[in-house]
Amino acid sequence: MDIKTEIKTLIEKNSICLFMKGTPEAPQCGFSMAVSNILKHLNVNFKGVNVLENEKIRQGIKEYSDWPTIPQLYVSGEFIGGCDIIKEMFEKGELKELLQKKSLI
Numbered sequence: 001m002d003i004k005t006e007i008k009t010l011i012e013k014n015s016i017c018l019f020m021k022g023t024p025e026a027p028q029c030g031f032s033m034a035v036s037n038i039l040k041h042l043n044v045n046f047k048g049v050n051v052l053e054n055e056k057i058r059q060g061i062k063e064y065s066d067w068p069t070i071p072q073l074y075v076s077g078e079f080i081g082g083c084d085i086i087k088e089m090f091e092k093g094e095l096k097e098l099l100q101k102k103s104l105i
Contacts, residue, residue, distance in 0.1 A: 003060035011074045014047035015104055019061045020071040024048040031083035032071045038090045039073075044104055076102045 001009075011017050016039065022028030024036045024046070024060070043048050051058035051070055065072055065079045073080045075098060080086065089095040099105045 002058045004064060006011055007057065007060050007064050010047070010049055011077055014074075016046035016099075017049065017074040017078055018046055019049045019051055019057070019074075020072055021050070023050050028052060029070075031069075035071045035073060035083055037058070037087045038086060038095065042090075042105060044098060044099060075099065075104070086094050098105055 012038070018032075018035060018039065020027060020029075020032035020036060022032055027033035027036050033039070036048065049057065051061060061070065061072055062068055067079065067082060069082050071083055071086075073082075073086055080089070080095075080098070087096060089098070096105065
C-alpha cells in the first residue's frame with residue numbers, strides 16, 4: 001500500500017483523526033499538545049497518528065493536505081486545519097458546532 005492510500009485509509013476509518021507529533025497521552029510538541037487538549041476538553045474520541053514514528057507519513061500528510069505543518073486535524077474525512085485554526089475555531093465555538101453537526105459530540 002502506498003503512503004497516500006495509507007493516509008486516506010486512516011482518515012476514512014476514524015471520524016476524528018489528528019496527525020500529530022507524539023501521542024495524545026504524550027505529545028512531543030506544544031502545537032500537537034494544544035490541539036490534543038482541545039479535543040480532550042470537548043470530550044470526543046479521536047485517533048492520534050504519531051508522525052514521528054513514520055517519516056513517510058510525516059512527509060506524506062503534508063503533501064496529502066497541501067498543508068506544510070503538523071498537527072493536522074481531519075473530521076469526517078475533511079481537513080479542518082492546523083493548530084492556529086483549531087484554536088481559533090475552539091475559542092469561537094465553531095469547532096464544537098462542527099462536531100455537533102457531524103454527530104461526534
